[in-house]
Amino acid sequence: MNSLCSVAVLLSCLVLLFLGKESLSHPLSAPLKLKQPLSFCQFNGSVCCNSHEDLKLQKQFKAVNVSGSCSSLLKSLLCSKCDPFAAELFRAESESRQVPVLCNSTVSSHKSTQSLAGIDFCTRFWSECQNLSVTNTPFASQSGDGGNSTLYEIWKSRNDFCKIFGGSSDESSVCFNGQAVSFDISKATSPSPSGICLEKLANGSFLNMEPHPDGSNRVFLSDQAGMVYLATVPSQGSREVLTIDETNLFLDLTEEVHFDAELGLLGIAFHPDFSRNGRFFVSFNCDRVKWPECSGKCACNSDVDCDPSKLDSDDGATPCQYHSVISEFFTNGTYVKPVEVRRIFTMGLPFTSHHGGQILFGPKDGYLYFMMGDGGSKGDPHNFAQNKGSLLGKIMRLDVNNVPDAKAMSQFQLWGNYTIPKDNPFTQDKNMLPEIWAMGVRNPWRCSFDSERPSYFLCADVGEDKYEEVDMITKGGNYGWHYYEGPLPFTSSKTSKNSTKITNPILPVMWYKHSDVNQKEGSASITGGYFYRSSTDPCLYGTYLFADLYAGVIWGGAETPLGSGNFTSSHILLQCTSDSPISCSSDTDSSSSSSSSSSSSSSPALGFIFSFGQDNNKDIYLLASSGLYRIVRPSRCNFHCSLENGTSLVPSRQPDRSPPSPSSSQRLHNSITQSDRINGKMAMEVCLWRWVNWLLDNPVCSGLLKMELMVNLKQMEMDDVNLKTVQLSSSGSLNG
Numbered sequence: 001m002n003s004l005c006s007v008a009v010l011l012s013c014l015v016l017l018f019l020g021k022e023s024l025s026h027p028l029s030a031p032l033k034l035k036q037p038l039s040f041c042q043f044n045g046s047v048c049c050n051s052h053e054d055l056k057l058q059k060q061f062k063a064v065n066v067s068g069s070c071s072s073l074l075k076s077l078l079c080s081k082c083d084p085f086a087a088e089l090f091r092a093e094s095e096s097r098q099v100p101v102l103c104n105s106t107v108s109s110h111k112s113t114q115s116l117a118g119i120d121f122c123t124r125f126w127s128e129c130q131n132l133s134v135t136n137t138p139f140a141s142q143s144g145d146g147g148n149s150t151l152y153e154i155w156k157s158r159n160d161f162c163k164i165f166g167g168s169s170d171e172s173s174v175c176f177n178g179q180a181v182s183f184d185i186s187k188a189t190s191p192s193p194s195g196i197c198l199e200k201l202a203n204g205s206f207l208n209m210e211p212h213p214d215g216s217n218r219v220f221l222s223d224q225a226g227m228v229y230l231a232t233v234p235s236q237g238s239r240e241v242l243t244i245d246e247t248n249l250f251l252d253l254t255e256e257v258h259f260d261a262e263l264g265l266l267g268i269a270f271h272p273d274f275s276r277n278g279r280f281f282v283s284f285n286c287d288r289v290k291w292p293e294c295s296g297k298c299a300c301n302s303d304v305d306c307d308p309s310k311l312d313s314d315d316g317a318t319p320c321q322y323h324s325v326i327s328e329f330f331t332n333g334t335y336v337k338p339v340e341v342r343r344i345f346t347m348g349l350p351f352t353s354h355h356g357g358q359i360l361f362g363p364k365d366g367y368l369y370f371m372m373g374d375g376g377s378k379g380d381p382h383n384f385a386q387n388k389g390s391l392l393g394k395i396m397r398l399d400v401n402n403v404p405d406a407k408a409m410s411q412f413q414l415w416g417n418y419t420i421p422k423d424n425p426f427t428q429d430k431n432m433l434p435e436i437w438a439m440g441v442r443n444p445w446r447c448s449f450d451s452e453r454p455s456y457f458l459c460a461d462v463g464e465d466k467y468e469e470v471d472m473i474t475k476g477g478n479y480g481w482h483y484y485e486g487p488l489p490f491t492s493s494k495t496s497k498n499s500t501k502i503t504n505p506i507l508p509v510m511w512y513k514h515s516d517v518n519q520k521e522g523s524a525s526i527t528g529g530y531f532y533r534s535s536t537d538p539c540l541y542g543t544y545l546f547a548d549l550y551a552g553v554i555w556g557g558a559e560t561p562l563g564s565g566n567f568t569s570s571h572i573l574l575q576c577t578s579d580s581p582i583s584c585s586s587d588t589d590s591s592s593s594s595s596s597s598s599s600s601s602s603s604p605a606l607g608f609i610f611s612f613g614q615d616n617n618k619d620i621y622l623l624a625s626s627g628l629y630r631i632v633r634p635s636r637c638n639f640h641c642s643l644e645n646g647t648s649l650v651p652s653r654q655p656d657r658s659p660p661s662p663s664s665s666q667r668l669h670n671s672i673t674q675s676d677r678i679n680g681k682m683a684m685e686v687c688l689w690r691w692v693n694w695l696l697d698n699p700v701c702s703g704l705l706k707m708e709l710m711v712n713l714k715q716m717e718m719d720d721v722n723l724k725t726v727q728l729s730s731s732g733s734l735n736g
């Protein structure tokens with residue numbers, strides 16, 4: 001259950017969970033960015049205590065009745081519970097503790113912590129606090145008698161005391177030296193990837209790749225002509241090719257699909273419960289002239305001041321001859337007869353281009369997101385993308401679990417058999433069609449949710465003249481087309497003068513100029529990808545990958561600080577490993593391969609990069625005109641990534657539908673360790689994740705927490721979407 005890994009969900013859960021739950025032994029709350037510092041525990045920035053917990057610590061401190069030099073040491077010890085890295089401090093070798101690990105050595109072997117060395121805090125604590133009575137202190141629980149004995153009476157010597165409470169900072173834990181833990185950002189920053197190493201697994205050219213929802217090592221692949229295949233992915237390093245059983249197709253829609261430049265089978269999506277209900281969805285284009293069932297309302301209609309009879313014919317097609325369709329299918333085995341169970345959506349297209357077509361299920365809300373471009377032509381002449389009464393130039397969000405009744409059909413004038421999620425933005429903006437989730441896009445070509453932070457919904461939007469962009473899609477967001485292209489205002493002679501200019505769109509989080517990849521105007525087209533979340537190349541972990549269709553180049557976008565929406569992107573070198581199951585070079589010159597065995601990689605001849613794919617291990621694939629490529633371990637192309645054989649920082653994920661278990665909590669822990677290394681920055685998330693890990697590993701709390709998490713998850717999902725949306729859209733406008 002990946003949604004459980006969402007920081008945001010956990011945040012909401014925890015906030016809810018710990019309101020009024022004073023019975024837990026540890027002060028717990030979501031980490032807070034304080035408006036004013038705590039009055040007792042003096043911490044700056046993010047802390048894991050609120051003022052209430054601060055007060056409790058103050059009371060505890062008073063109850064101990066300590067004076068003299070030990071007093072400030074004891075205070076710092078109590079306050080360490082508010083340290084943003086508290087959960088890290090209060091555990092050693094995955095054991096949770098009542099007293100943080102007290103630094104007992106003057107050298108730190110932890111690469112990324114700073115200012116920990118130089119103080120043997122344990123010895124200092126012993127010498128100044130040995131007469132401290134353990135009552136009311138965190139030492140009480142380990143004293144055995146719980147009476148008024150002093151540290152000295154119980155442990156007798158510094159050595160015995162520090163054997164129990166001491167320790168040093170190493171790769172697996174940090175120790176407490178009396179001050180807030182801080183990480184040395186320069187040392188903690190991950191080595192950025194020196195390159196992406198690919199292997200070629202198939203010759204075929206595909207537009208979509210979706211992992212089988214049953215978690216097996218199988219994927220669905222679809223091509224533009226209308227075929228859907230089920231294929232088995234070979235394990236990494238096996239040197240086997242992807243096996244597609246071409247004689248046993250999964251689905252053949254070539255009869256129904258109209259296949260041409262930008263038209264074809266454009267999207268496939270499997271119901272989150274596919275393994276049980278066999279429901280899946282296909283988005284494609286059809287031709288009214290060739291297929292009678294290809295008919296629906298025309299997107300150019302009087303509601304949007306558009307007269308189809310006045311549109312120019314485009315590519316020989318009459319307006320609304322071609323349609324965008326989402327159809328539902330069902331399977332109980334491997335082969336599907338192409339029999340539609342239900343027509344979900346049908347819309348006639350004014351022109352032959354810019355109609356997105358991707359569909360995907362929201363990982364948290366379970367709704368179907370449908371990407372739709374502005375409908376074509378130059379400069380969106382009818383201003384569809386900014387027209388809230390048009391579905392062109394929009395990201396839609398549909399509920400396909402409930403079939404509408406006649407009343408809903410007519411109330412909302414639906415375009416098919418879906419219902420409207422109750423919290424779609426139209427509830428706040430009555431002018432908006434109820435299907436709309438976000439607006440102002442030109443031709444969204446490949447969107448994805450970050451599998452670890454589902455509120456990060458990134459869409460690449462294809463530009464027209466100068467810029468290609470990546471947008472962070474939020475509820476009700478307006479991304480500016482056609483008044484903006486990339487980060488700058490856009491003007492076109494063909495654009496209608498009648499519409500109100502928008503002045504404050506949400507600007508893209510990343511973009512590139514056409515001239516960055518090609519000197520010719522209009523000669524670039526972005527292909528959106530994924531946040532890399534696989535363990536295969538730890539140096540790519542957390543990086544958002546995207547490409548240009550024509551230029552054969554890949555960018556990596558890194559967010560600093562984590563959670564800020566501030567992304568910087570840069571080119572990443574692409575190579576293909578020499579032991580690729582299928583050779584990556586365009587010429588199949590086999591004689592040279594033996595002589596060139598010393599070079600371990602070469603530039604792959606990719607052709608067009610149509611799309612990206614992801615499998616159940618979160619490995620990322622390039623879907624190019626020349627074939628299907630997988631990102632493999634960097635060393636296979638002689639790229640150096642120091643984390644590559646590390647202590648499994650991001651363990652490979654086996655499909656896991658169960659609630660957090662010790663192993664998945666370990667996974668949470670590990671993945672955040674990795675990403676804070678990458679970001680070199682302690683963020684609110686980090687603090688929270690550590691708390692959660694601490695909790696899950698704490699035998700007393702974990703059962704309770706797990707139950708609460710599960711119970712609250714469903715309810716939290718909705719609240720969380722709203723919460724995060726507010727957060728992100730405000731950071732979006734800050735960028736602008």
Ligand SMILES: *[C@@H]1O[C@H](CO)[C@@H](O)[C@H](O)[C@H]1NC(C)=O
Pocket residue numbers: 042043044
């Ligand atoms: C907190 O910040 C203030 C002002 O930036 C500084 O004077 C103070 O020393 C800081 N306190 C700690 C505990 O870092």
Ligand SMILES: *[C@@H]1O[C@H](CO)[C@@H](O)[C@H](O)[C@H]1NC(C)=O
Pocket residue numbers: 065067
């Ligand atoms: C606190 O300690 C002082 C001396 O160390 C003692 O006189 C006083 O009675 C103590 N107070 C309490 C409430 O125990």
Ligand SMILES: *[C@@H]1O[C@H](CO)[C@@H](O)[C@H](O)[C@H]1NC(C)=O
Pocket residue numbers: 127128129130131
């Ligand atoms: C602890 O108590 C002993 C005996 O009462 C005394 O000799 C010693 O100085 C005290 N140590 C500290 C650090 O106060």
Ligand SMILES: *[C@@H]1O[C@H](CO)[C@@H](O)[C@H](O)[C@H]1NC(C)=O
Pocket residue numbers: 146147148
């Ligand atoms: C600790 O000492 C105080 C005062 O001497 C006494 O009232 C209390 O009962 C003692 N507590 C224990 C657990 O022995």
Ligand SMILES: *[C@@H]1O[C@H](CO)[C@@H](O)[C@H](O)[C@H]1NC(C)=O
Pocket residue numbers: 104105162163164165166167168
């Ligand atoms: C520090 O603590 C660790 C763990 O308790 C122990 O193994 C080590 O010997 C201690 N080192 C010193 C110098 O006391």
Ligand SMILES: *[C@@H]1O[C@H](CO)[C@@H](O)[C@H](O)[C@H]1NC(C)=O
Pocket residue numbers: 202203241582588
């Ligand atoms: C892919 O194409 C290459 C070159 O045309 C050919 O040698 C190879 O056998 C093909 N591999 C597969 C799995 O189809």
Ligand SMILES: *[C@@H]1O[C@H](CO)[C@@H](O)[C@H](O)[C@H]1NC(C)=O
Pocket residue numbers: 332333
């Ligand atoms: C699959 O569904 C078809 C049609 O409903 C039915 O005839 C067939 O027996 C089913 N197969 C399995 C394995 O359930």
Ligand SMILES: *[C@@H]1O[C@H](CO)[C@@H](O)[C@H](O)[C@H]1NC(C)=O
Pocket residue numbers: 340341342343344345346415416417
């Ligand atoms: C709803 O689905 C049914 C069954 O596939 C189909 O006959 C009907 O046309 C659909 N309605 C719309 C508006 O697409």
Ligand SMILES: *[C@@H]1O[C@H](CO)[C@@H](O)[C@H](O)[C@H]1NC(C)=O
Pocket residue numbers: 498
């Ligand atoms: C301009 O827009 C308004 C309102 O949308 C509409 O009433 C008017 O007819 C439009 N004018 C032209 C020339 O299209």
Ligand SMILES: *[C@@H]1O[C@H](CO)[C@@H](O)[C@H](O)[C@H]1NC(C)=O
Pocket residue numbers: 560561564566567568
């Ligand atoms: C955004 O990221 C860049 C590159 O990492 C960094 O230099 C800059 O300070 C960041 N800006 C903000 C507002 O955090």
Ligand SMILES: *[C@@H]1O[C@H](CO)[C@@H](O)[C@H](O)[C@H]1NC(C)=O
Pocket residue numbers: 635640641642643644645
């Ligand atoms: C990781 O292991 C592989 C295979 O054992 C090796 O080729 C590679 O050089 C190693 N990478 C690093 C960074 O140590």
